Amino acid sequence: MHCPRNQLASPSLMNRIPPTPFGAVLLAFLLTGTTGCEKLAGVMGRAEIPNLGPPIPASVRMEFDPSLADARAQYIDSCGHIDVVLIGDPLEDVLLQAAQQTFKTVYAGRAPADTIPDIEVRISLLQPRLNIKKDNVYDREPAELTLDAIAVFKDSSGKLLLEQPLQAVRQERLIVEPTQKRCAYASIDKFVYDTAVVLSIKFIREARALLAPDTMTAAASQTPSSPTGQPSAQGPAALSFKATILDENNNLILESGERVKVRVDLANSGGGPAQGVSVNLGGTPLLVSQFPATTLPVGTLQPGESRSVEFSATLPQVVAAQRGELVVTITEASGTGVPAAQILVAAMRPGGEAGAGGRSAATRYDDVDRVPAASPGFQRP
Known part of the structure; x- marks a missing residue:
């Protein structure tokens, strides 16, 4: 055909x-x-x-x-x-x-x-x-x-x-x-x-x-392993990315003692390579300070190539209920074709009763394995 x-x-x-x-x-x-x-x-x-x-x-x-x-x-x-x-x-x-x-x-x-x-x-x-x-x-x-x-x-x-x-x-x-x-x-x-x-x-x-x-x-x-020159005027790099918060119990609420990741997926949809790319994490100081690294190098992204990086942290055992923000930005050596920052809003709260599956004293939990005693005067139909 x-x-x-x-x-x-x-x-x-x-x-x-x-x-x-x-x-x-x-x-x-x-x-x-x-x-x-x-x-x-x-x-x-x-x-x-x-x-x-x-x-x-x-x-x-x-x-x-x-x-x-x-x-x-x-x-x-x-x-x-x-x-x-x-x-x-x-x-x-x-x-x-x-x-x-x-x-x-x-x-x-x-x-x-x-x-x-x-x-x-x-x-x-x-x-x-x-x-x-x-x-x-x-x-x-x-x-x-x-x-x-x-x-x-x-x-x-x-x-x-x-x-x-x-x-x-x-x-x-x-x-x-x-x-x-x-x-x-x-x-x-x-x-x-x-x-x-x-x-x-x-x-x-x-x-x-x-x-x-x-x-x-x-x-x-260019090949992925070869040094890259300046992008062609006909095809400059065009970076895009998506940032996502991943929490341990998948309820999108950051709780005390919980392991948290910020995943960033990057892609170069342009005609030229993006060189010296790195991902930066900022935002609410109390939240950002829990991440050991706030800048992750990505390197060079060839045309059509995509890559992912992750920031990892474990929240402290004591967390006050508050609203936090994480700001993800991308930098590139030439400074051109860089997308706008993305802001991730996260709710933070203590674990325990409302967070990590703890039980409230006001809530009754019956043991389903225990047969209840017969009530006086009750007869089966």
């Missing part, structure tokens, strides 16, 4: 249409109109991949090895049950979006019989590795996902141009679903998607370095 740039239909989407009369109607509906590719692209959505340069004036055929198309990762959920998450479909979709953004013309799977693409790319995937650690204190459990791929580039004659390993490693805290059982992870699909975006950015860099090094922006030519 051939679609012009930005009008690409993913084979994984076609595979998900059920082989039933309803599926045939759905497929016909998707393909009806002046441009069926536009409708399919609209259904898929687009991956948020930064602009790393103008399209390479070449056609490419993207082929995915079954090891990628069928990829999935097994993990243990928060209740100890074995579960799996699909890797192949989201990764394939994001890589196709990356190819759209990199090449003028993209063929997914087979090219038309009368067309010979300039470049052929075949991507295979090793077994994904997903590791989730249990955290019995907070509703977010630390996870790490590793994707190892191999991209093989060939010219139109079949000559090998490059065989390049690609790796994406992402660490994040997965949100446990706020249900009664609290077993599943609400953010695991987004976690896989974000890791796929990181891998796709590395694919774009390798493709540009091989086929069109002169068209690479400063962001595209």
Whole structure:
């Protein structure tokens, strides 16, 4: 199937249409109109991949090895049950979006019989590795996902141009679903998607370095381990972040003796790297003074990269009831593209009767294991 740039239909989407009369109607509906590719692209959505340069004036055929198309990762959920998450479909979709953004013309799977693409790319995937650690204190459990791929580039004659390993490693805290059982992870699909975006950015860099090094922006030519220069004028860094308070019993009230974390999720959605990034914590002195560190270095965030840091503290055993504020700010070496501060308002109160589950003297608690004595004059009906 051939679609012009930005009008690409993913084979994984076609595979998900059920082989039933309803599926045939759905497929016909998707393909009806002046441009069926536009409708399919609209259904898929687009991956948020930064602009790393103008399209390479070449056609490419993207082929995915079954090891990628069928990829999935097994993990243990928060209740100890074995579960799996699909890797192949989201990764394939994001890589196709990356190819759209990199090449003028993209063929997914087979090219038309009368067309010979300039470049052929075949991507295979090793077994994904997903590791989730249990955290019995907070509703977010630390996870790490590793994707190892191999991209093989060939010219139109079949000559090998490059065989390049690609790796994406992402660490994040997965949100446990706020249900009664609290077993599943609400953010695991987004976690896989974000890791796929990181891998796709590395694919774009390798493709540009091989086929069109002169068209690479400063962001595209850099690797995560290489020193970074000034951001390209065409693509400056654009930082964004979200700050969240995590308390031990998840009631959003900071109580005496409770362990508390302030989690900050950062992302660079711009076209250039953000250098010398750090996160600062300020606010109510009594509250801020409980945190051993009030500045955490983040380092350099490449385009499309995200990272998380956490401030940790344990509140004192005696806390007066009051209102506290935590102010989270971001600094960057160039001072440009820095988002506004975020203020987190927290209620503080003592533990015990109203806080840590203590019992009030005015409240009666009956022992459900003790059979009450029969009342005089009472008869069963």
